[in-house]
Amino acid sequence: MDSNTNMQDLTRLFNDLTGWTVVQIALVVVLSFGLYQGLRLTLPRVAEHLPARFRLLVLNLIPLARLTLFAVAVFLIIPLVFNVTLKNFVLVLGGLGVALGFAVKDWATSAVAGVVAIFERPYRSGDWIRIGEDYGEVIDIHTRSVKLRTADDDVVTIPHARIWTENIVNSNDGEKTLMCVAEFMVAPDKPTGGIRDILTDVACTSPYLDWSRPVVVVMRNEVYATRVRLKAYPFELRDQFVFITDLTDRGRDALLGAGISIISTPEFGMENNGPNA
Amino acid sequence: MTSSALPKKLAYVGGYDWPRAPTTSSLKTNYRRLWKKLRVLDDPKAELVPDDLERMSGSLIPDNLWSALREHQFESLDQTYLEWARRTDGPVTVCAFVMMPSVPQGLLADWATDRGLDVVEGAAVPAGQGALIVPDLCNLVHRNLEGRVAMRAYLAELDGASRNILLGISSWAWTYFAQTSAIEAVVSDARSFASFDGDALAELIATHLGQDTRFKSADTGNDVVETDEDDALKDSYLKTLAARAYGCPWAALRLFDAAVKRQPDDDDDADQAKKEQGDDQATWLQDPAVPQLPDHIARASHFLLHTLLINGPLTMAAVKTVLPMTLPVGLPSALGRSGLVHEDGGKIAIQRDAYPHVRRILSEAGFPLDQI
Structure with a gap:
């Protein structure tokens, strides 16, 4: 008797699954998937030809398109398979909850975090972020994970679920530039007059500089040296490493040229260190 | 025109009135540029213009206009x-x-x-x-x-x-x-200098060029200096031209000159008779394509062009002192072939005719631009 009732419930839960229904479902899945893959291939190509401000905008359409296409596909498929009533809705939701809770808990956690990430935006495509020890450009945001390309050209896949437990450091937060820092350790017992002007000039003569942003020099005394940090912004995110290299390279030469001693680790605390001492 | 459309006063820096192209014109141009970059679209073929048009070998702009x-x-x-x-x-x-x-x-x-x-x-x-x-x-x-x-x-x-x-x-x-x-x-x-808008350009062209010649846009087929009863330009070509030249009249006239196309001279009587009918006497304006930089030298080219704009003409030795990077060998020659720079007395300089293209290329590459 019970098994008959359960069988009737199930019959009422599902619609008749005809061949045409299967074809319709397949069509929706194939079209959604095809459209998503098309956008995934096309948009980054288009974005590569755009300035940073538009590139980030276009890249961020991809996760939004995925979510929209997924929602549309689900919205179209559910009435084909299920007999949509409130009772059935609660029944399916309960079953889905159990399935997600046991079978694909980790995947579901990451997927939900992925949806949250789309709206809360701790990272977007094209952003430069640090999660744990990994720092790189967000190149793809999937349902479960985010992909970073590091400066060493490694691709790191990180599950979205990390946003529940870890701090996400976003260097540009959707902006077209980010702060770069070149560090110098100078001898604390030598005059450092003019060091700020010298390093400001170095930044202001860099071809990578975003003129509209400030250039700042910060100095701090430490045990064995004075740490000098030159902070400036490049106009293109992807130039950050070559910009820091340029600041470091020319900054070091300019400091040495001005008779300012730069300390290297083995010489910490020693007198007469540096080539111009 | 009863009152002159030419700007008389200088503009304060910070208050320069950058001419804007009509929205549809901008969208069309940007769409073409992007698709061309993606190698999807070739140069658009204008359907309104005769097939045998040729670019003029000399300049159409008379000396008295420049003066x-x-x-x-x-x-x-x-x-x-x-x-x-x-x-x-x-x-x-x-x-x-x-x-x-x-x-x-x-x-x-x-x-x-x-x-x-x-x-x-x-x-x-x-x-x-x-x-x-x-x-x-x-x-x-x-x-x-x-x-x-x-x-x-x-x-x-x-x-x-x-x-x-x-x-x-x-x-x-x-x-x-x-x-x-x-x-x-x-x-x-x-x-x-204050910016010249479409009306100012129309006045210059109509005064010095337009008495004998009708200039027609290859996109619309309309006379570009013709005005309606409110003295507003009927066609958007000159408004777009002013925007493309960033309001600089010299740049606008050079772009105008570069866009001129005419049918080759023909002595045949029948053709002559045809020419005497309205449209065949028109001079057509079809903008040449913006020069494209080869992908593998594009980034270095952008930096060199940017440097030349800030520093003015430089020798290659001087370029090395203001641009701390190694440029590909032959880069100035490649840019010269694209018509973007030229060498004068051993110094490389931005080609004045190509300045609007250079600014546009740098703008698209995201470089910091001039602000006036």
Whole structure:
């Protein structure tokens, strides 16, 4: 008797699954998937030809398109398979909850975090972020994970679920530039007059500089040296490493040229260190 | 036209009225540019124009148009600066006159010489009566460490000057110095030529070119200088041209000249009779494609073009002192073949005709742009 009732419930839960229904479902899945893959291939190509401000905008359409296409596909498929009533809705939701809770808990956690990430935006495509020890450009945001390309050209896949437990450091937060820092350790017992002007000039003569942003020099005394940090912004995110290299390279030469001693680790605390001492 | 559409006064820097192209025209152009970059679209084929049109070998712009424009701009300079420049008493001020790189070289020096004012090429400020005109500040300071030191020293000298000084400076160098130095503390007034909009260009063209010739847009087939009953231009070509030239009349006229296409001369009587009918006498305007940079040298090219705009013409040795990177061998030649730069007396310089293209290329690449 019970098994008959359960069988009737199930019959009422599902619609008749005809061949045409299967074809319709397949069509929706194939079209959604095809459209998503098309956008995934096309948009980054288009974005590569755009300035940073538009590139980030276009890249961020991809996760939004995925979510929209997924929602549309689900919205179209559910009435084909299920007999949509409130009772059935609660029944399916309960079953889905159990399935997600046991079978694909980790995947579901990451997927939900992925949806949250789309709206809360701790990272977007094209952003430069640090999660744990990994720092790189967000190149793809999937349902479960985010992909970073590091400066060493490694691709790191990180599950979205990390946003529940870890701090996400976003260097540009959707902006077209980010702060770069070149560090110098100078001898604390030598005059450092003019060091700020010298390093400001170095930044202001860099071809990578975003003129509209400030250039700042910060100095701090430490045990064995004075740490000098030159902070400036490049106009293109992807130039950050070559910009820091340029600041470091020319900054070091300019400091040495001005008779300012730069300390290297083995010489910490020693007198007469540096080539111009 | 009863009243002139040509701007009479100079524009304050910061208040320059950048002409805007009609939205549909901008969207169409940007769509074509993007698709061309993606190698999806070839040059659009205009369906309205005859198939046998050829670009003209010489220039269509007569000398009297250039002279009239020059005289008009000299009058604008007179209005603002001439009385001030001849004054020998009163407070001493330093003014800047900011010019786009498409303005003819030496224009400010020519104006000053013509008006009998003192012109100095070097960084010194010699004593004398009346204002001192410095035609091009770019010749004095470069974007490198030595240039920064020289700039500070020069600004200190200007600050202590005993006579009025008018600094000529390119819009790129001005923007760079304004953002990274104390030039705005020393210069009390900075102005530039006002922008020429579509109506002003139409007046210039109609006055000096349009009496014998009808210019028709290859996109729409309309006469580009024709106006309606409200004296508004019927076609958007000249508005778009003003936007493409960033409001600089010299740049706009050069772009106009480059767009001119005509049917080849034919002595055949029948064709002659055909030509005497309206449309066949028209001169068509079809904009040539914006030069494309080869992908593998594009990034280095952008940096070189940007450097040349800020520093002015440079020798390759000087480029190395202001651009701390290794450029590909043959880059200036490649840019020369694209028509973007030219070599003059051993120095590489931006081709004035190509300035609008260069600015557009740098804008699309996300480089910091001039602001006036």
